[in-house]
Amino acid sequence: xxxxxxxxxxxxxxxxxxxxxxxxxxxxxxxxxxxxxxxxxxxxxxxxxxxxxxxxxxxxxxxxxxxxxxxxxxxxxxxxxxxxxxxxxxxxxxxx
Amino acid sequence: xxxxxxxxxxxxxxxxxxxxxxxxxxxxxxxxxxxxxxxxxxxxxxxxxxxxxxxxxxxxxxxxxxxxxxxxxxxxxxxxxxxxxxxxxxxxxxxxxxxxxxxxxxxxxxxxxxxxxxxxxxxxxxxxxxxxxxxxxxxxxxxxxxxxxxxxxxxxxxxxxxxxxxxxxxxxxxxxxxxxxxxxxxxxxxxxxxxxxxxxxxxxxxxxxxxxxxxxxxxxxxxxxxxxxxxxxxxxxxxxxxxxxxxxxxxxxxxxxxxxxxxxxxxxxxxxxxxxxxxxxxxxxxxxxxxxxxxxxxx
Amino acid sequence: xxxxxxxxxxxxxxxxxxxxxxxxxxxxxxxxxxxxxxxxxxxxxxxxxxxxxxxxxxxxxxxxxxxxxxxxxxxxxxxxxxxxxxxxxxxxxxxxxxxxxxxxxxxxxxxxxxxxxxxxxxxxxxxxxxxxxxxxxxxxxxxxxxxxxxxxxxxxxxxxxxxxxxxxxxxxxxxxxxxxxxxxxxxxxxxx
Numbered sequence: 001x002x003x004x005x006x007x008x009x010x011x012x013x014x015x016x017x018x019x020x021x022x023x024x025x026x027x028x029x030x031x032x033x034x035x036x037x038x039x040x041x042x043x044x045x046x047x048x049x050x051x052x053x054x055x056x057x058x059x060x061x062x063x064x065x066x067x068x069x070x071x072x073x074x075x076x077x078x079x080x081x082x083x084x085x086x087x088x089x090x091x092x093x094x095x096x
Numbered sequence: 097x098x099x100x101x102x103x104x105x106x107x108x109x110x111x112x113x114x115x116x117x118x119x120x121x122x123x124x125x126x127x128x129x130x131x132x133x134x135x136x137x138x139x140x141x142x143x144x145x146x147x148x149x150x151x152x153x154x155x156x157x158x159x160x161x162x163x164x165x166x167x168x169x170x171x172x173x174x175x176x177x178x179x180x181x182x183x184x185x186x187x188x189x190x191x192x193x194x195x196x197x198x199x200x201x202x203x204x205x206x207x208x209x210x211x212x213x214x215x216x217x218x219x220x221x222x223x224x225x226x227x228x229x230x231x232x233x234x235x236x237x238x239x240x241x242x243x244x245x246x247x248x249x250x251x252x253x254x255x256x257x258x259x260x261x262x263x264x265x266x267x268x269x270x271x272x273x274x275x276x277x278x279x280x281x282x283x284x285x286x287x288x289x290x291x292x293x294x295x296x297x298x299x300x301x302x303x304x305x306x307x308x309x310x311x312x313x314x315x316x317x318x319x320x321x322x323x324x325x326x327x328x329x330x331x332x333x334x335x336x337x338x339x340x341x342x343x344x345x346x347x348x349x350x351x352x353x354x355x356x357x358x359x360x361x362x363x364x365x366x367x368x369x370x371x372x373x374x375x376x377x378x379x380x381x382x383x384x385x386x387x388x389x390x391x392x393x394x395x
Numbered sequence: 396x397x398x399x400x401x402x403x404x405x406x407x408x409x410x411x412x413x414x415x416x417x418x419x420x421x422x423x424x425x426x427x428x429x430x431x432x433x434x435x436x437x438x439x440x441x442x443x444x445x446x447x448x449x450x451x452x453x454x455x456x457x458x459x460x461x462x463x464x465x466x467x468x469x470x471x472x473x474x475x476x477x478x479x480x481x482x483x484x485x486x487x488x489x490x491x492x493x494x495x496x497x498x499x500x501x502x503x504x505x506x507x508x509x510x511x512x513x514x515x516x517x518x519x520x521x522x523x524x525x526x527x528x529x530x531x532x533x534x535x536x537x538x539x540x541x542x543x544x545x546x547x548x549x550x551x552x553x554x555x556x557x558x559x560x561x562x563x564x565x566x567x568x569x570x571x572x573x574x575x576x577x578x579x580x581x582x583x584x585x586x587x
Contacts, residue, residue, distance in 0.1 A: 023429065024391060028429075035429070050333075056117070152574050153464075163439050164435075269586055389539070
């Protein structure tokens with residue numbers, strides 16, 4: 001069985017995919033992952049997961065441009081410029 | 097080349113990265129497997145010349161360092177064969193092909209290690225030559241391979257220091273110890289010069305065209321000479337090539353390496369090729385029952 | 396440290412040095428690549444334990460750990476015959492590891508009770524590393540316990556646990572020759 005190994009470099013950091021080991025069961029996978037990804041104390045922690053438990057998703061559909069909930073859906077430069085200009089001309093009008 | 101293949105070629109040549117489940121041209125996949133498999137074979141076979149010296153290591157520290165170095169090499173072969181397996185060629189098939197001679201491994205691992213001087217010189221110079229190629233592979237278009245190269249390069253960094261340490265200790269020691277190093281350098285120079293392969297032009301090298309390699313053979317050799325000949329000379333050691341010198345334009349000149357020797361060695365006719373393959377074959381046969389038990393339930 | 400403790404420490408050190416070598420003989424040819432890497436760590440731990448123990452003992456004698464480890468004649472080693480044997484059959488290697496760890500745990504437990512804090516401290520450190528070795532041995536024991544060749548190996552090797560340490564196998568002599576050949580090629584005290 002192939003087990004995927006995720007490692008955390010230091011506390012607080014995210015777990016990242018590091019590689020995989022072949023092992024007959026969880027206890028062998030524990031030993032082998034520990035060796036390949038931690039024998040130098042280079043990992044704070046490991047997550048070891050049978051490959052078949054992983055669901056891979058790599059296709060995302062956004063046909064109708066759902067930018068309303070993303071930063072790139074908001075272009076405020078022009079509006080801000082107009083709003084500032086309006087205040088500017090209002091001040092000029094007030095002070096003259 | 098089909099249109100799809102052409103698009104893929106342009107994609108990798110402009111720095112595009114490929115993952116395991118991406119579509120790839122058959123030729124790309126085949127070249128990739130062959131290249132990476134040879135690397136895996138080399139790491140595994142590289143263990144054999146060095147492991148004999150674990151027992152003979154003259155201090156406890158050297159014993160530990162050498163054991164750890166060799167362990168790293170086995171570990172690298174594990175990482176590399178996993179990549180090959182995910183590309184479609186099972187590890188067991190790779191090991192079969194290695195033993196039968198169908199698949200190759202790098203020239204340097206076909207030669208004997210004769211003295212403790214060899215142990216230092218291998219870790220210092222042979223590993224250095226290998227690391228130059230490996231650093232170039234960090235930019236491999238096939239991402240899973242590029243990623244393991246990062247781990248491999250990081251682990252190799254101590255190998256070179258260990259080699260340097262062994263060599264420097266010997267050079268600062270007795271005349272006999274210095275002679276061990278010189279004799280080893282003299283003997284290993286030929287294979288070292290052949291290591292990076294003949295100077296085929298980058299654009300004619302399919303490995304470069306597909307951006308599996310990001311460096312031509314001659315470029316790698318020049319890098320090696322530039323980095324390591326000064327290190328050799330500053331210790332008072334000599335290199336058995338009267339023509340070796342650096343030009344005014346920064347290019348190293350040298351006697352043409354023996355490409356016939358390289359070809360012969362890499363096809364299994366090196367001084368230790370058969371012995372080492374036999375050792376692997378016997379060990380493999382002897383432990384087949386273990387794999388049966390342990391991998392029996394493997395999916 | 397008293398006589399009996401010194402003797403015990405030397406026994407363990409010699410056992411770990413020689414077993415460390417026997418275990419590292421599998422490097423590159425273990426049944427599985429992953430196991431190759433794991434077993435090499437065990438070998439390194441063993442050599443590391445030997446080193447720490449030699450350092451402790453060598454200080455008492457005014458010499459270095461390397462001198463103590465390598466500059467004695469074969470008859471002066473206090474390792475057991477169990478560790479001297481070359482056992483390049485996986486079932487025998489696992490059987491040896493299993494038996495050795497069991498016996499080693501007992502003697503470490505005694506040393507952890509020592510009134511000398513350096514000894515009890517080192518014994519505790521070694522014991523903590525050995526937990527991993529025991530786990531590994533148990534893992535393989537569970538896998539192989541129904542294999543006739545494995546149970547045969549256990550039975551064949553078990554008596555060697557109680558064998559004396561004054562007499563050695565011929566294998567130790569050969570091993571010693573090779574182990575010390577580089578050191579002996581230069582005068583004593585040469586740096587390597």
